[in-house]
Amino acid sequence: MSAADVAGGDAETERLTLVEAVREGLAAELSRDERVMVLGEDVGTNGGVFRATEGLQEAFGPDRVVDTPLAESAIVGSAIGLALSGMRPVAEMQFMGFASPAYDQLVSHAARMRSRSRGQYAAPMVVRMPYGAGIDAPEHHSESREAAYVHEPGLKVVTPSTPADAKGLLAAAIRDPDPVIVLEPKRLYRAFRGDVPAGEHAVPIGEAAVRREGADVSLFTWGASTQPALAVAEELAGERGIDVEVVDLRSLSPLDRGTIADSVRKTGRAVVVHEAPQTAGVGAEVAATIQEEALYYLEVPVERVTGFDAPVPLGSLEDYYLPQAVRIRAGVLDAVEG
Structure with missing residues (x-):
């Protein structure tokens, strides 16, 4: 199954919502690099709480799209181990407000791995976090805590505002040699459609x-x-x-x-x-x-x-x-x- 098949779009003229672009970006990177895998709560069988990973487990198998226990610290800790072992894991936090238990793993280990090992090891991993308010969700579902992660040396933080950037920034994050937090504004997941380049598409990190x-x-x-x-x-x-x-x-x-x-x-x-x-x-x-x-x-x-x-x-x-x-x-x- 191709990335376009998973996204449900035309490979030549893609008009996608932001959440569809996330799915397209994940599918493209899973197809491109066998080291890429997705893990998180309900990302496989149910396709994620926002259906961002819908169809990926069927397309790429349960060994590459992995349902995990409801344990954010374990999800990120496992991603660190996978990254150190040569994989390119993409971990999902269902909501940014749920990521607090994983904060220690991110700032004490993932962000410091290159410095700690004097460049011998790195943690090339991505943590996707739907964030922000505007969908009338309960407590701990609407936080915007980007400053906490931006403050931490060793972590990169990106956030798209268009479907094209959702796909492109995610691809760049997966290919990056260090840990990247991808903050996805869930208020925009299905707010509008935009043109998204078909096939492989990466947006450089660090450019406004x-x-x-x-x-x-x-x-x-x-x-x-x-x-x-x-x-x-x-x-x-x-x-x-x-x-x-x-x-x-x-x-x-x-x-x-x-x-x-x-x-x-x-x-x-x-x-x-x-x-x-x-x-x-x-x-x-x-x-x-x-x-x-x-x-x-x-x-x-x-x-x-x-x-x-x-x-x-x-x-x-x-x-x-x-x-x-x-x-x-x-x-x-x-x-x-x-």
Whole structure:
């Protein structure tokens, strides 16, 4: 079975949702490299809680798409052992909020393996984590804890906002010689379809994407916040003639500092948008990068539009917590007119 067969798309003209692109990317890498395997809770027989791995066990067998016990520490610990043994494991955490038991394995072992062994060993592995709010899920299902992993030397962290990047970043992560956390914004899993290159497709880790060119203000974001950011940019261009440049960081570690600085040097203003809590979020690192690399180009202080320093609320309050279009618009106007 081909990767296109598993994804259910046309190999020549693929229009996929983000979750379909994840499945397509996994299938392509499983086909390309026999060392690649998938493991996690319900990833095989049930195809994953979001059906991101649906059909993969039938296509590649139970030895390469492995159902595990409900034990996140064991899943990641097993992936570390598999990586050290020459495999390229892709472990799934059902939700980012469930990954806390595996945190020790990631930061104490996977991230340190190259340093600990003075370059003799590495842990080429991927941990996929559906993350973020917006689907009215219960407690521990909606967290955005990317800053905790970005802070850890030895871990790379990427997050797509389009189906093409979902496939391409996942492929690059699987091929990387070190551990990579792939954060998948579950709010976007089935939100829209986009063009996805057929066959093998990799997006380099460490490169941001300028989703919209602009001259008046730079808006930096990633993951699910990219869509409302683009909507606000188009709205303000039509209503007020404000030309917003939207930069999708997509790689949070390593961070594309060059693109960040170049954008601010052009516009002189910056707004950072993310749904994680504000304090010590990745947005603070973006603001620090701007201060270090483009301070004298800034016309006004950097604006941050973020989640609140509180647990993600349940149900109807999620929309208030998230940096929706109305809050992003206010942040941009403060930067331009305030």
